[in-house]
Amino acid sequence: MIIGVLALQGDFIEHIRVLQSLHVDAREIRTPQNLNSLDGLIIPGGESTTIGKLMVEYGLIKPIQAMITKGKPVWGTCAGAILIANQVFDTNTHLMCARHEHTSDVCKPYRWIGGIDI
Numbered sequence: 001m002i003i004g005v006l007a008l009q010g011d012f013i014e015h016i017r018v019l020q021s022l023h024v025d026a027r028e029i030r031t032p033q034n035l036n037s038l039d040g041l042i043i044p045g046g047e048s049t050t051i052g053k054l055m056v057e058y059g060l061i062k063p064i065q066a067m068i069t070k071g072k073p074v075w076g077t078c079a080g081a082i083l084i085a086n087q088v089f090d091t092n093t094h095l096m097c098a099r100h101e102h103t104s105d106v107c108k109p110y111r112w113i114g115g116i117d118i
Helices: 012-021 048-057 061-069 079-084
Strands: 002-006 025-029 040-043 074-076
Touching (some): 048 079, 074 079
Parallel strands (some): 040 074
């Protein structure tokens, strides 16, 4: 079994170490090409805005969405859970305005990857 850990920012090293202690083939994921041979993916905690922006920059959003659509397990902890949530409501319009539509002081729900109801 090969499990990838998104290694853009956050607690990815800790996840890699735990998986290795369980004798799981764990790999750091930084590019869409790294996703090809995985049986599952963990998106770790960290800072969701930073991780999300890096995922956009490196072209990871659509490939991870495709993994979820194909039924491959994708698990998020903390910021990772935010990133895979189907909807996130942000009442602070100064955060994430690049990712969601907003009008005046009211933000509409947004999502990065989607795939799970939280």
